Amino acid sequence: MRTIVRYTRRPQGIYGQLNRLHDQAGSALSRRDRIVKGKNTRLLNRREFSGLCAALGSFVTSSGAFALDAATGAASTGAGRTVKFRDGTIVPALGQGSAGLGKGRHPVAEEEEALRTGLSLGMTLIDTAEIYGSEEFIGRVIAGQRNRVFLVSKVWPSHVTGNGIARACEASLARLGTDHLDLYLLHWPNRVTDFSHVVRAFEDLHAAGKIRAWGVSNFKVSDMEKLFQIPQGDRCATNQVPYSLDDRGIERGLLPWCERHGMPVMAYSPLGGPGASLLRDPTLARIGAAHGCSAAAVALAWSIRSGNVFAIPESGSVAHVKENAVALTLPLTPQELQTLDAAHPPPSR
Numbered sequence: 001m002r003t004i005v006r007y008t009r010r011p012q013g014i015y016g017q018l019n020r021l022h023d024q025a026g027s028a029l030s031r032r033d034r035i036v037k038g039k040n041t042r043l044l045n046r047r048e049f050s051g052l053c054a055a056l057g058s059f060v061t062s063s064g065a066f067a068l069d070a071a072t073g074a075a076s077t078g079a080g081r082t083v084k085f086r087d088g089t090i091v092p093a094l095g096q097g098s099a100g101l102g103k104g105r106h107p108v109a110e111e112e113e114a115l116r117t118g119l120s121l122g123m124t125l126i127d128t129a130e131i132y133g134s135e136e137f138i139g140r141v142i143a144g145q146r147n148r149v150f151l152v153s154k155v156w157p158s159h160v161t162g163n164g165i166a167r168a169c170e171a172s173l174a175r176l177g178t179d180h181l182d183l184y185l186l187h188w189p190n191r192v193t194d195f196s197h198v199v200r201a202f203e204d205l206h207a208a209g210k211i212r213a214w215g216v217s218n219f220k221v222s223d224m225e226k227l228f229q230i231p232q233g234d235r236c237a238t239n240q241v242p243y244s245l246d247d248r249g250i251e252r253g254l255l256p257w258c259e260r261h262g263m264p265v266m267a268y269s270p271l272g273g274p275g276a277s278l279l280r281d282p283t284l285a286r287i288g289a290a291h292g293c294s295a296a297a298v299a300l301a302w303s304i305r306s307g308n309v310f311a312i313p314e315s316g317s318v319a320h321v322k323e324n325a326v327a328l329t330l331p332l333t334p335q336e337l338q339t340l341d342a343a344h345p346p347p348s349r
């Protein structure tokens, strides 16, 4: 019952080490402390998670992750890379998206198992939205373990007038089976003419304890500047935008703007979006082979390299989630980062 990861073949490289350390951390813990949520999935409680962090800490040191830190200045703890919000809240640099989950792409039990696997491997931020139709699905997965999850949802722009944001939030909370969101985002700025109304509604929800923080999504620099001119607009925690090796547009203006304002950026579609087209890139596969991990892990490690970006890859596959979690501790060398720049050049300024 103890083992979360089952293999027909022992995995090699960083991926294998990560999972073996996960097992070792678990084996030191008493049966009483174990929480079993599914046939093959074992979730860590806080004490177990600390044990895993300690174990992964030695792994990070011994595998040379500090090379990446020296090269990029990215934040890293024993549990892997993290990102800090301006209010001091620290979240893992990798979370899990859910726009396509619960829609029959994979068997529902596998998708639930995939999300639980991600949680147990440290990808504890889960992103959803009222329009995804995945909130009830996520509610089932996080039932009984809400306090391990950093839960993000979004309100659709057509719901912002009147008390629409409060109503949408209540409906999301009910579907998710929780009394609060850790982060609530405005999904798009389009057709929203009065950001000050949105900020007031978010601040009211914050004061009522329904949300711990709020932010935006798909905002351009000009939208961010408008937002920051509004009273309390600068309390925005993050901007969720597309970002991957195939889509580096935000490096031109938005990313530096957010860095100047100390605001982390949440990268969506970090694998190139549905179908993960980016993963066909042979450069990623080559670098992955050198590390004994997948192209996906390399793509994700690249996206979170700065310490100011966290990424929310989506997967309904247990095997893919295990590959993705490797990125939390994957060291990319300055030479590898240069090779990736050559294959996927940054936008000209």
Ligand SMILES: NC(=O)c1ccc[n+]([C@@H]2O[C@H](COP(=O)([O-])OP(=O)(O)OC[C@H]3O[C@@H](n4cnc5c(N)ncnc54)[C@H](OP(=O)(O)O)[C@@H]3O)[C@@H](O)[C@H]2O)c1
Binding pocket: 096, 097, 098, 099, 100, 127, 128, 187, 217, 218, 240, 241, 267, 268, 269, 270, 271, 272, 273, 274, 275, 276, 279, 294, 296, 297, 312, 313, 314, 315, 316, 317, 319, 320, 321, 323, 324
């Ligand atoms: N704010 C917004 O407007 C917005 C827009 C788009 C997305 N998002 C958020 O961002 C999340 C992620 O974005 P996304 O779904 O567009 O793109 P993505 O995460 O870049 O790619 C998802 C695709 O990658 C595949 N995949 C995942 N891990 C893989 C691996 N290790 N190997 C091979 N394939 C893998 C998935 O298939 P499998 O399931 O088979 O693994 C799925 O087809 C969404 O779920 C959503 O939460 C937000």
